[in-house]
Amino acid sequence: MEKQIGLGIVGYGGFGEFTAQAYASMPQVRIVAITDVDAARRGSAAELYHARAYEDLTALLADPEVDIVAINTPPWLHASQAMAAAEAGKHIFLEKPLAVELDDADTLLVKLKERRVHLTIDYVLRHVPVYETLLKVTNSGLLGAVTYMRLENVASNEALHDQHWFWQRSRSGGIFIEHGVHFFDLCNQISGARPVHVSGAAHLGPNGRQDRVMAAVTYANGTLANFYHAFDRPAILEQTVLRVVLERGSIVVSGWIPDHLELEGTVPAEQRDQLESLLGVALTIRDIPAPVGITGATPGQLVQATLNRADRNADYVEAVTRGMADFVTQIQQPHYTPLVTLQDAYESFRLAFLAQRSIDDGCSLEIC
Ligand SMILES: NC(=O)c1ccc[n+]([C@@H]2O[C@H](COP(=O)([O-])OP(=O)(O)OC[C@H]3O[C@@H](n4cnc5c(N)ncnc54)[C@H](O)[C@@H]3O)[C@@H](O)[C@H]2O)c1
Known part of the structure; x- marks a missing residue:
């Protein structure tokens, strides 16, 4: 079996909790780190998943065991957090939307290419x-x-x-x-x-x-x-x-x-x-x-x-795990075309x- 991919969860609110539960059932990934501005939430989630709780995104991005950053924060944070993750060389599994401003989405796409990291949007449907x-x-x-x-x-x-x-x-x-x-x-x-x-x-x-x-x-x-x-x-x-x-x-x-x-x-x-x-x-x-x-x-x-x-x-639940599994395949196999491409994410946004x-x-x- 391929090495387990390390997941860093960013934002553990309603949907973060739902998706973390789904990811925890997947053999391909392991939740290794969690950050949320709410200290109690990140603390209890870290305990539940035997992961490290970080005070902020910068600290989580410095964790070498984090391969994919799963961003579940509210929309206005998506583009800037994805930019920071890309800068740190992490792949990004982003909840919708890609951004709230078109300019930010354009800038993010340039950064992804420059840093050679993958990003997909969790289009569960x-x-x-x-x-x-x-x-x-x-x-x-x-x-x-x-x-x-x-x-x-x-x-x-x-x-x-x-x-x-x-x-x-x-x-x-x-x-x-x-x-x-x-x-x-x-x-x-x-x-x-x-x-x-x-x-x-x-x-x-x-x-x-x-x-x-x-x-x-x-x-x-x-x-x-x-x-x-x-x-x-x-x-x-x-x-x-x-x-x-x-x-x-x-x-x-x-x-x-x-x-x-x-x-x-x-x-x-x-x-x-x-x-x-x-x-x-x-x-x-x-x-x-x-x-x-x-x-x-x-x-x-x-x-x-x-x-x-x-x-x-x-x-x-199955849709959430299949979305993540598809993204993991994309990371592990350089020529694999994911179901939700970056182009799809951009066009819909x-x-x-x-x-x-x-x-x-x-x-x-x-x-x-
Ligand atoms: N794909 C889907 O089916 C689906 C369904 C529901 C929600 N979503 C998306 O998931 C995202 C989150 O939605 P939600 O309903 O869970 O929202 P929420 O408000 O319940 O949770 C957001 C969490 O992010 C945390 N947070 C805020 N700022 C932060 C920061 N700077 N760093 C780290 N954590 C921070 C908050 O403390 C909170 O715990 C949204 O983008 C939403 O559109 C997707």
């Missing part, structure tokens, strides 16, 4: 089974090209008190940068093309905060997409639905970490086995009579499939940044 299946099906072309995507992500604000960094634009970047990046990245992959145009809008909630945002995006290959996010309701009303429309069908995926997929479309008989094997479930075939009143209309067969996952939380700028400037933006 890329590693959850339902989205993996969705991507396999859309990439296969069995239902034709993707023509349109619509995301509706309505989320809870119950844990987001007025003073939370989430509502401070200088600290979070706003909903698109803090959270929407996940879906921009995912839909960039589904469309298979570069976003070329974005137009955003927002609703102002209590204390002037933007609690609902939406963006219309056009891709270079003509795919159109709408993204809507709202943090305005109790947790029991949370709902996330991504609808992907293709030339010969549609796929609807539900859940933030999705546990349900429904597919409907037309596929020639000789390609149905291939579709079934991508989905991992049997297709249902329905005979549809020709629609009444349309001259020349033909009858046909619709294929339908439903996919359910039993344990959404287990899929979330830039789209989020420009969606927010479009809201702020009140105009649509071309993306060069």
Whole structure:
């Protein structure tokens, strides 16, 4: 077995705790160091994982056993902490977003190249089974090209008190940068093309905060997409639905970490086995009579499939470990192409940044 990679955890808040638990189960890595400005939190985490607690990032970066720095601090710290880690020659597993300012992301990319260190963003959605299946099906072309995507992500604000960094634009970047990046990245992959145009809008909630945002995006290959996010309701009303429309069908995926997929479309008989094997479930075939009143209309067969996952939380944990495992492979094998490339991280961040700028400037933006 390859040598265990040493992990240094930076920021042990809600998500830091969740991810550390997942990393602790991985044979490829070992948590060797932890820093958090909260002394009690870093102390108890260090005790739990038999790791060293450091007062600050500089001290953690001086630890020679730290190979990867896993940054789980709030967004406004990401770019500067990643810069410091790169300067110290450490690889970086960064929670989203890459940065909150585009200039900082550009500077960081230059530094990564100069210091020859790897960075990836923890886009967990890329590693959850339902989205993996969705991507396999859309990439296969069995239902034709993707023509349109619509995301509706309505989320809870119950844990987001007025003073939370989430509502401070200088600290979070706003909903698109803090959270929407996940879906921009995912839909960039589904469309298979570069976003070329974005137009955003927002609703102002209590204390002037933007609690609902939406963006219309056009891709270079003509795919159109709408993204809507709202943090305005109790947790029991949370709902996330991504609808992907293709030339010969549609796929609807539900859940933030999705546990349900429904597919409907037309596929020639000789390609149905291939579709079934991508989905991992049997297709249902329905005979549809020709629609009444349309001259020349033909009858046909619709294929339908439903996919359910039993344990959404287990899929979330698995996605975190798979993201880290992929990054470890990238570090150990010089020619390996990771699932989430630096280019993917940059493109999705830039789209989020420009969606927010479009809201702020009140105009649509071309993306060069
Ligand atoms: N990929 C995902 O699915 C996912 C899910 C949730 C959160 N996140 C991301 O994780 C990050 C953290 O989110 P959270 O909800 O855990 O936030 P949080 O506020 O609960 O935790 C942040 C932690 O960072 C610590 N911290 C602050 N400044 C620090 C510094 N200078 N050095 C070291 N530690 C410092 C805080 O004390 C706190 O413990 C955010 O970027 C968020 O977007 C990602």
